[in-house]
Amino acid sequence: MISKPPDRSRYRLWPPSTGVLAGLGVTGLVLAGVAGAFAYTVGLLSPGALTQTRIVDRFQAVNGIHPGFRRNHAKGVCVTGTFAGNGAGARLSRAAVFGSGAVPVVGRFAVGIGKPFLPDTGAEVRSLALSFRPASGGEWRTGMNDIPVFPVNTADGFYGLLAASAADPATGKPDPAQMTAFLGTHPETARALGLIKARPVSSGFADARYNGLNAFRFVDSSGASTPVRWSMVALDPFVAQVPPSGAAREPNYLFDGLVARLQQGPLRYRLVITVGQPGDPTNDATLPWPAGREEIDAGTLTLDHVEAEGPGNCRDINYDPLVLPDGIATSNDPLLSARSAAYSVSFTRRAGEPKTPSEVQVPARPPATPGVPATGG
Structure with a gap:
């Protein structure tokens, strides 16, 4: 049994301060990004064989070590705002976040690369991570990406994908033969990559759709459980x-x-909740649910402040997907425990390292002109 390191990320300041694969072209950038989606934080892998430590070590081998930064999705900025539930989600979940009133939110926009100083290309996977913090307690953390599915459905498959896409030391580039061999034994990945590469890509962070790639379960006030996925x-x-x-x-x-x-x-x-039906896969993140499933508009997220990563803000949050409130439960997707444990390893390592200023710096907000209301964040 793999022991999961303690999640020190649960103890942090609130409110926040206000103040890989080069050579594969577009396919490589897609793989780098979806790899980052996984390495957001791994647990119940293959006992005695694959561990969360080895997963994070592999990311370091691919990207190098950048002290103080996440091992993937290393380049990002912090945002804050509120979420206003409209009550529609309460039909399926008793979580406080779906009640009435505004809930404070600390979030992070990032791109799916493990090197914090790489230039933006537009081909990276974009992500939005959020921490909802109701006054009554019951924090909810989630990480979402602008892709429709995940490229693998097990931690072992993910580790194999990393190995297949690693650069050859002799050439500095991935060996296409290794990727071809991997895809030949993982048809689910070949299918998922086709969906990922076919998706429409937005002009930026502001106009994208961010999808939670794993299934969860909502639990209502009577204890009834419903499979769901969600998107912003x-x-x-x-x-x-x-x-x-x-x-x-x-x-x-x-x-x-x-x-x-x-x-x-x-x-x-x-916040759009997609409601699963009997037979919809909840243990395979490479498979989309059928079109036409019920969608519930559960409320509106408003983000009005952006700042560079720094002490006490989103930089120090581990967006562990298993930090869930009462009313939201894990599913049988094996990637969830895997992600959670790996995030913990990544967080523990960077928490003990010196902090390098983020590549992304946010200009100070100009003072408001008297008589003119300030806008934006």
């Missing part, structure tokens, strides 16, 4: 990303665009 759907109109033509992009253009957008006013997203 932007209220900003979707704009497709346009490939660069000629002039080079700024190295942090995705994050600069987010900051500029928040200076115009708050960002808003709808």
Whole structure:
């Protein structure tokens, strides 16, 4: 049995201060990003064989060690705001977050790379992690990504994917033959990668749809349990990303665009709960649920402040997917315990390391002009 390191991330300041695979082209960037989605935080792997420590070690081998940073999704910014439930989610879940009233939220936008100083390319997977903190207690943490499915359905498969996409020391590039061999024995990954690469990619963070890739269960006041997945759907109109033509992009253009957008006013997203039906897979994150499943608009997330990562804000939060309130329960998806334990290892390592300033710096908000209401965050 693998022992899970203590989650020291549960003890932190609140409120926050206000102040891999080069050479594979687009496929490589997609793989790097979905790998980052997994290494958000691994537990019940193969006893005696694969451990959460080995998973995190593999990320370090692929990306190098960057002290103080997450082992993946290393490049990001912090946001804060509120979530206002509309009561619709209470039909399925007794969690306080779905009641009436505003719930404080601490979040993080990031890209799925393990090297915090790489320039933005637009091909990375984008992520949104959130910590909901109702006044009555019952914190909920979740990490979502702008992809429709995850590329593997077991921790062993994930470790194999990392190995297949690792750079050959002799060439500095991944060996296409290794990836071909891996996909030949993992048809679920080949199928999932096809869905991931076919997805429409938004122009930035503000207009994306962020999906929780694992199934969970909502538990209502009577104890009845319902399988669900969830998404945060932007209220900003979707704009497709346009490939660069000629002039080079700024190295942090995705994050600069987010900051500029928040200076115009708050960002808003709808929390959409997808309700599973009997037979829908809850233990396989590579499989989408059938179209036409019931969707519940459970409330609105409003983000109105952005800042660079620093002491006491989202930098020091472990967005462990198993930090769940009463009313939200884990499913039989084996990746959930795996993610949770790996996140814990990653958090413990970076918590004890010196902190390097983030590559993404947020300009100080200009003082408001007298008589003119301030906007944005």
